[in-house]
Amino acid sequence: MADFPNLSRRGFLNRSAAVGGLLVVPGLLAACSKAGEGSADGEGALEKLRKQGFVRVAYADEAPYGYMEGKELKGEAPTLHREIFKALGVDELKPTLTEWDGLIPGLQAGKYDVVSAGMAITPERCANALFSEPEFISPTALMVKKGNPKKVTDLASAKEAGITVGVMAGAVEGSYAKGAGIPEGKIKTLQKPQDGADAVKGGRVDAFLLTGISLRWLAKTNEGTEVTEAFLPELDGSKQYSPGGAVFRKGNEELRDAFNRELKKIVADKSRYVELLRDYGFGATELPPATLKTADLCKG
Template sequence: MRVLRMAAAAVAVLAAVGGAQAKDWSKVRIGTEGAYPPFNSLTSDGQLVGFDVDIAKALCEEMKVECEFITSDWDGIIPGLQAGKYDAIIASMSITDERKQKVDFTNKYYNTPPAIAVPKDSTIAGTTDADLSGIALGAQSSTTHSNYAEEKLGSADLKLYPTPDEYKLDIASGRIDAVIDDVVVLSDWLETEDGACCKILGTLTPDPVINGEGAGIAIRKDDVELKDKFNAALEAILANGKYKEINDKYFTFDVYGG
């Protein structure tokens, strides 16, 4: 009888521990960069705006949870997730095998190709490694675009920058010859006064190993329930038209991809 009581007590303790470890997802803290327009950026009064931000808000509304946004430098955004500073990263982060070693991902929420931009008076003829041989090529560090340049465009002299703002300044002032980034990011910049210097030279064929499966939401590996909630919400906004509404606010084409 005593053994049975002890066993019952052990079960009760385990249940209490399990209950204590269960996470309350009534509030979700979302990490983003705030320096990657039109996907995420800060306005002059400190407001976060962009496609990533609107998608995050729509997903939180679908999940019926409160969203809190936290900005982070790109280089430290995954360590911040691992350290518990936020619960998810919604910052145009490509789903790659290398990143999957550190974090888990939801299904993609968009997928667009990389591109090369050059000054309008550039004599660079194309986007191949041979075309770009010896030129100074700018890219944001720790991105799939810098990885692509290192792997596929090794003949160029790659210059790495902490954010796109720095490479934009350098190409506009003639300190570098070309830049590589997402075609949407570059196209959005070219429509601004600061981007009047430059043009899209061409898009690049993504490499699935380097560029991944598209942009996904990064989650800590043990937060399976949160990942499932995001995936269900993403499926819902794709079906009910909310995703298209946000897409059409920013783009004239479908960024979800095939």
């Protein structure tokens, strides 16, 4: 499993708990688990969804993964999940806004059927919920000034060019830069994505390192910047994929499996995948490789 690391950029950067809300007292976790035990399992759950005509999904209002624009639920996960559930005979997503650290506990408590938030697949989360196969991976990229004056394409070229690279405070990109041999004096820590874009535009850094997904989204509102082609950084010889997927309540294995069958059809069709998700900054570089399996990611 050297190629499939557990640590995701989003889990590490955005949530101090880093395990999707699993830092709860044991009694509460047990109570949440019991709350879901009486629900229909597997195929029964899917049949229930078909009869009622909708599936309850939770999102965390985080663009471009899952967010509300006006009265419309948008983003990578809702768009993909809407397509999949329609193929399964369920036409509507009924959204519930949930704080990130409440997504899995709310799922366990039966408040909704699926988490549609682009949640990273980690062993800690797998211990408390079911994940689909990966919907996407999160290759890294560099935001640079328009025209890419330093002609950088990845961390190796950034090191060779001797440029200053911006990274987010507390995020794994800092370790990627150090692992690539970029001197600490050439790594500038920033607090949030917009700070990185501002630093590039203002010349305080030559490049800002983050996932291609996030940078392409950021570039939409930051003229004078562009984003390099995405690449997979390595740490200790391991490629950093940072995959994410849909999340189901334990006991709903057959529902998860039905979802996976439709998901497989989409990720096997590159043009369809890109057409569905291009508006959210996802492209062919975000397609998960066929060898990347949730069962392996859950093992660690």
